Amino acid sequence: MHKTWVLIKTMLKMQYSKAGGNSSQIWLLAIVIIFSIPLLALYIGILQNLISELYNVLQPLGQDSIIPGLLFLSIHMLLFLISLITVISAFYFAEDIESFIPFPLKAYQLLLGKAASPFLYLYLTSGAFFLPAFFIYGMVSDASLIFYFYGIILFILLPIIPFTVASILLMIVMRFVNIAKNKDRSKVLAGIFSLAFIIFINVVIRLNTNSNEMMADLAKFIQEKDGLLQMATSFYPPALFSTRALNETASSEGFLFFLLMIGLSLGAFFLFIWLGELFYLKGVLGLGSGNKRKISQKKMKKQITARPVWLAYIQKEIRIILRTPTFLMQCVIQSLFGPIFILILLMLDTANLSGFMNLFSEKHSILMLFIATLLILGGNATSISSISREGKSWHANLFLPLATKQIFYSKILTAWLINLLSIILILIIFIWLLHVPGEMIIIWLILALVANWFTSSLGTYLDFLKPKLNWTDEQEIFKARMIAFIALLLEAGIFGIIVLILWNIGVLEGLYTTSFILFLCLMAAIFTVQLLLNKKIKANEHQHI
């Protein structure tokens, strides 16, 4: 037990240490907090309204239990999704496991050490989504003290089941992936496959729900007490048990459900350890090693080509992103999530949404399309890892005969190119699903390409301010760094205000005028970032990182 604890502490320290860090993180944190307060108030307000409205409608019908029911159901789903991503990253993509394997430790101890960081994320997530809703529901329903006691324990148990299900799934998949020859590629494929699987399940469930039938069911279930809860959680007992425990705090039945939930979580935990002992090391050992093959004279001749320096540099950047599983996940796959998510929503409800654009004036439409695109582009991690990705190779940029500006502009261009994928995906959605008129698409496309340059250069500049080069594992670049959040906050903050102003100015109408103003603002923003970047380059700051 002691060893496991030491291992957990060491692994967490490695991931979140501020080695080579600095104090300016503190003022960044302060800014983040100040910016977040109004958002937080808004969030709690909306939640409060929603829950009390729902409660007032459902309580007289005896169906109020559906509120915690849905809450548990959605939190479990969310935690499951997050588990998939964090588990595959922590258990399999992070190569620091190799430094722990020679120690006399059992597989389950390594697993528990590795699970610590994903668990922190899960608690943060459930803390942000579950706790406020739980307390509001408690207040609205005038709950007893036991309700809060049960709730807190259930909160502690929350991540265990989704995490276990996700990691067991992945451990089994990876056990077989490890047989494959090209480890890097199969690791990535396994990651993509797992995500595609979720999306597929999601679509199947949605497509199978016939709304007429559902209304008939609904009418039936609503007749009996807690009928809605039974219907919604019938395929997922943990949500049902948790809800029953909370809703029947007064009776012994509630206590039984509470015990059942504790038992279920404990069972899941031991199942995780047992299967981990069986599968984990077999799946992870040798995962970092590659395959060897001889090169033929002909192939070698073909590989040697002379290209201009900037092209060679960008090619190098893109190769490294595509070949490093962590970079591929963070920079490419995750950034496609936003558009894919919209795509799924739209596919399910095309009939209603194709007319969606007609609801708004041209001016309001372009403003909405613009800000949504900016958010998706700003969420991309390529630019904010431009320099940090280099790690120990960064010095090569300094001793090779490369102009500093060229290095930075090539990096910005790389981020821009990766973001083109998202833009193309959004473009497809706009044309085929939203039926956005051609004229507006062209204007949107111009704005998106320029906005892409803005987010790419701002991200690169922010990474330049505080790069993390001394990582031992690629994961560290993306964790415990607020840079992604700050980049998004700056982008969404500045352009959010601009869009809000343009939205409300009555004098300003029309697609062209609005777009032109947006274009000018973007140019000004790009100009400012370039100016800042050039200033730092001129001061030779790149030699100081």
Added chain:
Amino acid sequence: MIEIKNVTKDFPGNNKAIDSLNLTIPDGKIVGFLGPNGAGKSTTIKMMTGILPLDSGSITLNGFDIEKNALEAKRIFGYVPDQPDMFLRLKGIEYLNFIGDIFEVPKEIRAERIETLTKQFNIYDALDDYIQTFSHGMRQKIIVTGVLIHDPDIWILDEPLTGLDPKSSYMLKEMMRDHAAKGNTVFFSSHGLEVVEQLCDEVAIINKGRLIFYGNIDELRDEYHTDQSLEKVFLELTDDA
């Protein structure tokens, strides 16, 4: 020729990592750079190659100032860093090609040099593999090959022989001799005193950021009136007492 004039470098908390260093490395000679751990060898080399900025003083390589004419200076030297763990996700051939592009080596020359050098170093067959799968010695060899394909006038090598097998180590030493014999500059740091003894025309010894000796090995023995081994002399010289 490399000229280091009055170079000083401070790090926070470490007063004068390099203290008014003056050193001229002439053409046609192999110069070994010695000093105990933390003496300032790597810092000096990093300043010579443009990785670290100078606090004061200047460094010129064949007349080009590393700060004022950085690009010109960087085009004429080849540098082998002490850690060869770079560009691990590239294949061997891709790395060499990348270096070829950056130094604008014509395609035919590049192909010929890659083939000759990697066959000599016995890594030709591994060129299509990721550098990540290479052993330490193989990584070292691919970096050395990268330096040699653009045929720079000045070689700056930080611990170049670490991790090399005897055959490759012998080959690299021969290459260093050939390069210097053609009138070029070879500057390398090492902890292996016997290598320095058999290979170097001159040695520079640095301790606590200051140059404490520059000259050939005989001069070193003369100066300290001893016929002891280089090891003994070195230990005495760099001893704190």
